[in-house]
Amino acid sequence: MNLKTSSSLDLSITAMGVARLTFSQAPTNAMPIVLLEELANTIQILGKDSNVRVIILQSGGDRTFCSGADFNELRQIQDMSAGKIFFSGFAKVINACRESSKIIIGRVQGKAVGGGVGLAAATDYCFATQWASIKLSELSIGIVPAVIEPAVSRKIGLSSFSKMALNPTEFYSAEWAFQQGLFYEVLDSIEKMDDSIEQFANQLARYNPDALLALKQILWVNTEHWEWLLHERAEISGKLVLSEFTRNALARF
Template structure:
């Protein structure tokens, strides 16, 4: 059982113009609503900071990047409004990444499940290690990956998203995720990955900031409707989490 009070968010900005956001909620970096809100706010704030050129999004620990929604909070939801508010947290983070004027680099050091896959998909260029297997587990607990679907499908395609969604107990390897387009580079060790991330981040930070801003717009073209779509999807998930199937499934975990 995880306490949301243990959720931590840290932001640092290097002289090079590379900002690093680190979220942590050990042992598995599950996302309570407060952490989702803080993460979205941090991304939005860095987008307005003229000292920042590139953002690195990472989590604490070595074994798990993010295990998705905090199951304790899911179990506590007892009305549609609270359900929509919770899943809107993921919508806010994805939209913050999408609308940020800064290029966002993802660092996935370990497993990503559910919403964790959505976070990885919301970055512009995502690094990972061989330990970074991925899974969309939502259907197994009676909900669906509704909010994150647009971001994930944008990277891996609807066919691969369908495969993952319909096999919710199966992990897919980092190599598979690389081949589908979720991960841009995969490394054997965290050390190798971090070296490559720093090299790319500092190189990008040296480029014309106006060019990077315009490229960001190009990369996310055709997604303006997500401002409405993701919150509609949050309501769908908020309704499903109230089902008796989901409550029973969560109690068994």
């Protein structure tokens, strides 16, 4: 079954209950607030659908998974309230992944920057290609990866998160991300990655859904406070984006 949720979000569900959720925002899959809201809502809906066993989260295009926040919208933020609302978009998607009763598989075909790294970290099992380098670029424009930090640190540890966050102009290879625990499998082509994802998703779909739910809850133990923590972190970014440094940095892009 194929469903068109919007011009930027596609959903298909196989007979086995594998839901494939594709977000797309050409040319680099930067995320505006409307798309973040819709993505979070769709993940929540799929989590409650008894016909869905597994969710695959992916993006359109070949070389960029997600370049993070939409800079055009960042430039338009005029007050702290609007800033918090914008950065709460990523918080809502991460929390939707965390609260979902379904195992979520990540498909990272290319570069992930900023919030894109957070989306990859919010999945339960993440596949990538050799081109899926990652970067936390926030500090270079005067903000910090505050909202996504809990999700990223949960996968790669605070030390590796610190290394990335303090080197905002440096891309780290897919192999490095694999070694740190963000990616679970790295393939040398999109075709091989998609074959592996299909096999893995279909295998999971055959398992006892109650067992998958129990495992999901174990995997996300001690994250219940994220509901308020991530929105609290959104306030930090929402304030920083109003700084003169960030205004000037965004104007250069």
